[in-house]
Amino acid sequence: MAQRPILVTGGQGQLATSLKTLGGDRVVVVGRPDFDFDRPETIEQVVDSIRPALVVNAAAWTAVDLAEQEEEAARRANETGPAELARVCAGLDIPLIHVSTDYVYAGDKGAPYVETDPVTPQTVYGRTKAEGEKAVLAAQPRSIVLRTAWVYSGHCRNFVRTMVNAAAKNTHLKVVGDQYGCPTSADDLARAILTIADRVEAGWQDSYAGLYHATGSGDTSWHGLAVAAIGEAVKFGQKMPEEIAAIRTEDWPTPAKRPQDSRLDCSKLERVFGVRLPDWRDGVSRAVAAHFATKTP
Ligand SMILES: NC(=O)C1=CN([C@@H]2O[C@H](COP(=O)(O)OP(=O)(O)OC[C@H]3O[C@@H](n4cnc5c(N)ncnc54)[C@H](OP(=O)(O)O)[C@@H]3O)[C@@H](O)[C@H]2O)C=CC1
Numbered sequence: 001m002a003q004r005p006i007l008v009t010g011g012q013g014q015l016a017t018s019l020k021t022l023g024g025d026r027v028v029v030v031g032r033p034d035f036d037f038d039r040p041e042t043i044e045q046v047v048d049s050i051r052p053a054l055v056v057n058a059a060a061w062t063a064v065d066l067a068e069q070e071e072e073a074a075r076r077a078n079e080t081g082p083a084e085l086a087r088v089c090a091g092l093d094i095p096l097i098h099v100s101t102d103y104v105y106a107g108d109k110g111a112p113y114v115e116t117d118p119v120t121p122q123t124v125y126g127r128t129k130a131e132g133e134k135a136v137l138a139a140q141p142r143s144i145v146l147r148t149a150w151v152y153s154g155h156c157r158n159f160v161r162t163m164v165n166a167a168a169k170n171t172h173l174k175v176v177g178d179q180y181g182c183p184t185s186a187d188d189l190a191r192a193i194l195t196i197a198d199r200v201e202a203g204w205q206d207s208y209a210g211l212y213h214a215t216g217s218g219d220t221s222w223h224g225l226a227v228a229a230i231g232e233a234v235k236f237g238q239k240m241p242e243e244i245a246a247i248r249t250e251d252w253p254t255p256a257k258r259p260q261d262s263r264l265d266c267s268k269l270e271r272v273f274g275v276r277l278p279d280w281r282d283g284v285s286r287a288v289a290a291h292f293a294t295k296t297p
Pocket residue numbers: 010011012013014015016031032035036037038057058059060061062076077081099100101102129148149150151152156157
């Protein structure tokens with residue numbers, strides 16, 4: 001009998017694309033319009049028709065600033081939709097890996113967060129993601145929630161590609177240098193998820209259930225990430241801008257307040273699943289190489 005697939009939501013998104021590329025035939029990706037959190041009836045239809053071994057929810061509202069104006073749509077994608085997906089998975093006895101964010105934290109701890117720290121989201125995006133985590137874990141006890149951060153890749157829209165493209169067009173760039181976090185390669189996260197999927201498919205254990213931090217190793221500021229990305233782009237013939245200035249948060253005002261220091265301690269993921277993601281700098285060099293290899297805008 002053919003192996004049951006891993007069902008990945010999030011269509012054309014960054015993480016779903018990495019999971020499809022790295023998981024190959026083992027992965028079936030679904031997205032809008034077929035699978036749409038705004039049309040909750042599509043959730044059960046899709047999961048029931050595919051009957052996967054495991055679901056990975058990589059669909060979400062990720063436009064952090066726009067969420068401040070579009071709270072209800074963000075809530076459907078980040079909270080009520082995932083809750084319904086978890087309910088469907090529970091009914092069909094399918095384990096669920098759900099992806100969440102460092103923005104569930106305020107960023108004022110002054111040290112890397114651990115999973116037992118209280119969540120204190122400061123934005124609509126962070127609040128709806130925090131509520132989504134809770135709802136998923138309540139509806140499907142066989143859920144693993146992975147909080148990741150600052151995800152980048154050579155495909156889709158992300159900060160690394162934004163900075164490389166900005167450096168191609170501008171001689172002077174300004175990037176916030178006083179917000180710290182753990183950049184995460186979408187490909188590295190996808191590999192980690194596929195390893196966890198192997199373990200889950202080998203037989204669910206109740207000790208797997210719950211929250212995990214899952215980011216790239218090491219940390220930096222947004223300015224540090226921009227400098228690293230642009231430095232890699234120079235290796236592909238792009239000109240180094242005259243200045244990449246490190247600015248303060250107040251000099252780059254945004255509708256949604258970003259955490260000042262959302263570094264995540266990922267030791268639980270290593271303890272339970274033996275998974276440690278590579279250093280963020282390795283991923284940046286691979287992502288920038290992929291960006292130039294595909295030459296998509
Ligand atoms: N990007 C980042 O920096 C970070 C992301 N995360 C989390 O990681 C996960 C994956 O993010 P990433 O791949 O980067 O995000 P993307 O924005 O690249 O992809 C998200 C996908 O979700 C889909 N989607 C949005 N709204 C709905 C909806 N109502 N119903 C169904 N699908 C919907 C989008 O579909 P469509 O293509 O049709 O628009 C898109 O393909 C998310 O849970 C996110 O919160 C966590 C930390 C950092």
